Amino acid sequence: MSQKNILSIKNLAVQFLLDKKRIRALSSINLSIYKREILGIIGESGSGKSILALSILKLLPSNTEIKGEILFDQKNLINLSEKKLSKIRGKKIAWIPQNPDNSLNPLLQIGKQISESIKLHHKISYKQARNTTLALLELLQITPARQRINQYPFQYSGGMKQRALVAIGAATFPQLLIADEPTKGLDIVRKRETLYFLKKIKSATNASILLITHDLKFAEKICNRVAIMYCGEIIEISPASLFFNKPLHPYSIALLQALPAQGLQNIPGPLPHPLSLPKGCNFSPRCKFFTDKCLTQPPIIKIKNSYVKCWLYDNP
Numbered sequence: 392m393s394q395k396n397i398l399s400i401k402n403l404a405v406q407f408l409l410d411k412k413r414i415r416a417l418s419s420i421n422l423s424i425y426k427r428e429i430l431g432i433i434g435e436s437g438s439g440k441s442i443l444a445l446s447i448l449k450l451l452p453s454n455t456e457i458k459g460e461i462l463f464d465q466k467n468l469i470n471l472s473e474k475k476l477s478k479i480r481g482k483k484i485a486w487i488p489q490n491p492d493n494s495l496n497p498l499l500q501i502g503k504q505i506s507e508s509i510k511l512h513h514k515i516s517y518k519q520a521r522n523t524t525l526a527l528l529e530l531l532q533i534t535p536a537r538q539r540i541n542q543y544p545f546q547y548s549g550g551m552k553q554r555a556l557v558a559i560g561a562a563t564f565p566q567l568l569i570a571d572e573p574t575k576g577l578d579i580v581r582k583r584e585t586l587y588f589l590k591k592i593k594s595a596t597n598a599s600i601l602l603i604t605h606d607l608k609f610a611e612k613i614c615n616r617v618a619i620m621y622c623g624e625i626i627e628i629s630p631a632s633l634f635f636n637k638p639l640h641p642y643s644i645a646l647l648q649a650l651p652a653q654g655l656q657n658i659p660g661p662l663p664h665p666l667s668l669p670k671g672c673n674f675s676p677r678c679k680f681f682t683d684k685c686l687t688q689p690p691i692i693k694i695k696n697s698y699v700k701c702w703l704y705d706n707p
């Protein structure tokens with residue numbers, strides 16, 4: 392795989408200001424997304440996955456303080472005006488929302504919603520937009536496409552609506568497609584479908600995909616690399632093939648052991664509250680490899696193609 396970066400996040404920090412308190416949502420995030428890869432962002436609920444995605448799209452609430460760099464097309468998205476950003480968002484960086492019923496317009500034909508997405512960003516004729524829409528419907532097996540293009544959301548099944556969202560996201564042929572929990576609440580058959588169609592869209596559009604999930608099994612099947620989040624930090628980045636065989640960070644190890652197939656060993660202790668994070672490593676109170684060193688910030692260590700933020704691997 393070519394390792395050209397299409398997006399680089401450097402020292403990203405996000406805080407929410409609430410009642411004069413600062414809640415740290417993300418700190419010192421460093422992450423690159425390679426061309427044509429599927430990068431999984433994995434972590435428990437509240438670890439900051441969605442906030443990371445929303446930072447890239449700059450769709451955070453107004454009480455947010457954001458620092459650092461998100462480099463895309465040689466621009467720092469954080470400093471970009473709303474006007475310039477609107478040329479990127481939805482066009483070069485697109486988003487597949489989670490819930491079809493909140494995201495599709497019930498009063499507009501699906502075909503219109505897809506072709507509007509195309510026309511919004513590309514100066515093409517009605518006919519060209521319609522042909523691209525038909526091709527996308529075919530690709531996502533929303534068939535017969537010529538009939539489905541004129542139908543309304545209520546005439547689609549749940550699975551078709553989900554795929555229609557994928558089509559809207561892919562309609563602009565973005566360089567980066569962000570999918571937030573695309574398998575949430577789906578049964579095994581629908582999960583398998585989502586896997587298949589995401590892969591199909593990736594090869595048809597050449598997009599990179601940032602996939603947010605806490606479904607480890609799904610991530611294993613689809614991701615090239617994974618980044619593991621804990622309390623608003625990335626604690627490990629690894630090629631998926633390595634991660635699922637030999638996770639490095641003690642939290643990653645515990646996370647994989649908590650899978651049903653591994654006997655469901657729960658991770659002891661609670662997730663720290665964002666307002667009272669522990670000293671040093673955020674995972675230290677729950678870690679079975681704890682030593683006194685862990686009371687100071689762990690270094691980020693590179694091991695082959697992986698990065699891990701843990702004292703365990705610091706062998707001077």
Ligand SMILES: Nc1ncnc2c1ncn2[C@@H]1O[C@H](COP(=O)(O)OP(=O)(O)OP(=O)(O)O)[C@@H](O)[C@H]1O
Nearest residue numbers: 407414416435436437438439440441442443452665
């Ligand atoms: N608008 C906000 N104001 C204050 N805190 C917020 C706001 N939005 C999110 N947070 C906090 O930021 C942290 C990260 O939230 P985020 O939604 O990114 O988690 P997540 O990993 O996506 O979780 P899930 O898997 O449940 O979707 C959480 O502690 C959350 O409570």
Ligand code: NI
Nearest residue numbers: 440441442571
């Ligand atoms: Ni989320």
